[in-house]
Amino acid sequence: MIYNKENIQDLRDIIVTEQKNRKKVIWTNGCFDIMHPGHMRNFEACKEVADIVIVGLNGDASPYWKTKPGRPINNENFRAKMLTELKNVDFVYIFDDETPEKPVDFLKPDAILKGGDYILESKRDRIKKNGSILDLTNVYREIIAEGSEKYAHEKGYLEEGIVCASNGGSVYIVPIVSGYSTTNIVEKMDTTKMRQSKILVVGDVMLDRFDYGDVRRLNPESPNPLLNVTKEEFRLGGSANVAANILGLDEACDLVGMTGRDLHRDIFIRLCKEKSVRFFELLTNTPTITKQRFIENTYKQQLLRVDYEASVKLSEADETYVLNLVKDGNYEIIIISDYNKGMISEKLIKELKKSNIKILVDAKPKNVEFFRDVYLVKPNFKEFCQMIGNDIENTDEEIEKYGKAFAKEMNTNLVITRGNKGASIFTKDLEYFHIETKAKEAFDVTGAGDTFIATIGWALVGGYNLFDAVKLGNKASGIVIGKTGTEIIKKEELF
Structure with a gap:
C-alpha cells in the first residue's frame, strides 16, 4: 500500500493495530x-529486527532534488510502485520534506x-x-539527555533518530554495501549523451487536449451546438510545444517547467518520454495547466476551449534549481516561453542573463521589462502593440518607426510576426528587414508562435545567421x- x-492517519491506525498485536514496526x-x-540489504536488515517495514520515499517535490539537476530519473509513482x-x-509513505522527522514523529x-x-565520532565507542x-539506540538516548543541540552539527547526526528515540524507539544503522550507490550509477551513465x-527551453508547460466530434443538432438544454465526441488527443503545449518542435527538427532539447500532482501531469510526462523531450520537472500543488479544445470533425472548427490552470509564483528553491541546471549544462541557446503563468520571474531572468548564453524570448507583454539586453524578443503584432502601449497600423512604415525604437531602448534584436504580412526584424545595430510570407489559409494558428521561435533557436545553433534563421x-x-491542433514542424518539411 502507498500512503502520503x-x-x-490511515497508516497510523494500521501501525497502532500492529503494535497492539505485539508486532514491531520499523521505518527506513x-x-x-x-x-x-x-537498498535490498537495508530492507533485509529491517526484517531482521522488525515485523512490519515502512519505507519513506522522497517525493518528486522534495527539496532533496533541488541540488540534483535531472533527478529523479523515475517519478514518485514509479518508485513507490x-x-x-x-x-x-x-x-x-511518500513525503515532500527534505528529511522525514515529521512523518516519523506522527507515525511513531x-x-x-x-x-x-x-x-x-564522539559516540563511536558507545555503539552496539x-x-x-549497528544499534545506536543508547547513543541517541544519551544525546537527548545531554541536549541534542550539542551534536546537531556533527557529521552522522540524524534528526529522525532523535525523534524516534524521544518516542521510545530504537535506532539502527546498516553500513553501505561497498560498490553500490545511486549517485555512482548515475555518474557511470553516458553523460555525454545525456x-x-x-538548447534549453524555460517556461510555462501545458497539456493540450483535443476532443473531436460531430454536430448533428442543437443542445436541447441551451441554444448551442451539441458535440458528440468521437476521438480525443493529447499533445504537448505551451513551452513544451517549443521543445517538441525542436525535437521535430532533429535537435536535442531540454525543458524545465512546473506541473501539478494530477492525472494531466501523468499524461504530460508520458508524452515527454514519447517525444524524447528531456523534462526537468518542478512539482507544485497547483493543477498542471491544461487547455481543452472541442473541435467539429467536418470543418475542423474549434467550438469551445476550456482551461484548467492556477497561477503560481516560482519559488526561490526552484529558481536555484533552474540556475544550477544552466550552470551544469552546455547550452548555446536558452528559449524563454513565457505565457505569464508564474514560471518566469524577474529575478530568474536577471540571473540567466549573467550566463552569457543567447536568450530568445517569446513573452507576454506584461513581463516585457524583464527582457532588456537579451539576444532576441519575438512578439506577434498584437503583443507588440501592447508592449509599446500603442495600437499602431500593421504597415511597414509604422512597424519600422516603433520597431527601431523598441530594439534601441531594450538593447535587443526584435522579431515581430505579422500574420499574413510575414515578419519584421530589427537588429541591435538598428538594421531592419521585412520578410514576406507565402499566402496560405490559416487552418489553425494554435502553437504557430512556438514553432517560429523553436525554429529560430534550432537554426542559430546550426550556424544560420539571424536573418536566415527568421526566414526559416x-x-x-x-x-x-495549415495543420489542425498543436502540430510540430518536421525538418523535411522545411527543405
Whole structure:
C-alpha cells in the first residue's frame, strides 16, 4: 500500500493495530531512484529486527532534488510502485520534506533504520553491534539527555533518530554495501549523451487536449451546438510545444517547467518520454495547466476551449534549481516561453542573463521589462502593440518607426510576426528587414508562435545567421498553421 500526507492517519491506525498485536514496526527511507543491492540489504536488515517495514520515499517535490539537476530519473509513482513489489516492504509513505522527522514523529514506529555511515565520532565507542547491524539506540538516548543541540552539527547526526528515540524507539544503522550507490550509477551513465542538448527551453508547460466530434443538432438544454465526441488527443503545449518542435527538427532539447500532482501531469510526462523531450520537472500543488479544445470533425472548427490552470509564483528553491541546471549544462541557446503563468520571474531572468548564453524570448507583454539586453524578443503584432502601449497600423512604415525604437531602448534584436504580412526584424545595430510570407489559409494558428521561435533557436545553433534563421521560422510557422491542433514542424518539411 502507498500512503502520503493526505491519508497518513490511515497508516497510523494500521501501525497502532500492529503494535497492539505485539508486532514491531520499523521505518527506513531514501530516494530509491535506481534500485541496487545496497537498498535490498537495508530492507533485509529491517526484517531482521522488525515485523512490519515502512519505507519513506522522497517525493518528486522534495527539496532533496533541488541540488540534483535531472533527478529523479523515475517519478514518485514509479518508485513507490517498485518498492511495493518487494517482499521485504510492507508499506510506502511518500513525503515532500527534505528529511522525514515529521512523518516519523506522527507515525511513531518502534524503530528506524538507515543505510550509510551515520555514526557520530564522539559516540563511536558507545555503539552496539548485532552482526552487520549497528544499534545506536543508547547513543541517541544519551544525546537527548545531554541536549541534542550539542551534536546537531556533527557529521552522522540524524534528526529522525532523535525523534524516534524521544518516542521510545530504537535506532539502527546498516553500513553501505561497498560498490553500490545511486549517485555512482548515475555518474557511470553516458553523460555525454545525456548532456548533448544545446538548447534549453524555460517556461510555462501545458497539456493540450483535443476532443473531436460531430454536430448533428442543437443542445436541447441551451441554444448551442451539441458535440458528440468521437476521438480525443493529447499533445504537448505551451513551452513544451517549443521543445517538441525542436525535437521535430532533429535537435536535442531540454525543458524545465512546473506541473501539478494530477492525472494531466501523468499524461504530460508520458508524452515527454514519447517525444524524447528531456523534462526537468518542478512539482507544485497547483493543477498542471491544461487547455481543452472541442473541435467539429467536418470543418475542423474549434467550438469551445476550456482551461484548467492556477497561477503560481516560482519559488526561490526552484529558481536555484533552474540556475544550477544552466550552470551544469552546455547550452548555446536558452528559449524563454513565457505565457505569464508564474514560471518566469524577474529575478530568474536577471540571473540567466549573467550566463552569457543567447536568450530568445517569446513573452507576454506584461513581463516585457524583464527582457532588456537579451539576444532576441519575438512578439506577434498584437503583443507588440501592447508592449509599446500603442495600437499602431500593421504597415511597414509604422512597424519600422516603433520597431527601431523598441530594439534601441531594450538593447535587443526584435522579431515581430505579422500574420499574413510575414515578419519584421530589427537588429541591435538598428538594421531592419521585412520578410514576406507565402499566402496560405490559416487552418489553425494554435502553437504557430512556438514553432517560429523553436525554429529560430534550432537554426542559430546550426550556424544560420539571424536573418536566415527568421526566414526559416517564418516558413515553419506558415506550414504548421495549415495543420489542425498543436502540430510540430518536421525538418523535411522545411527543405
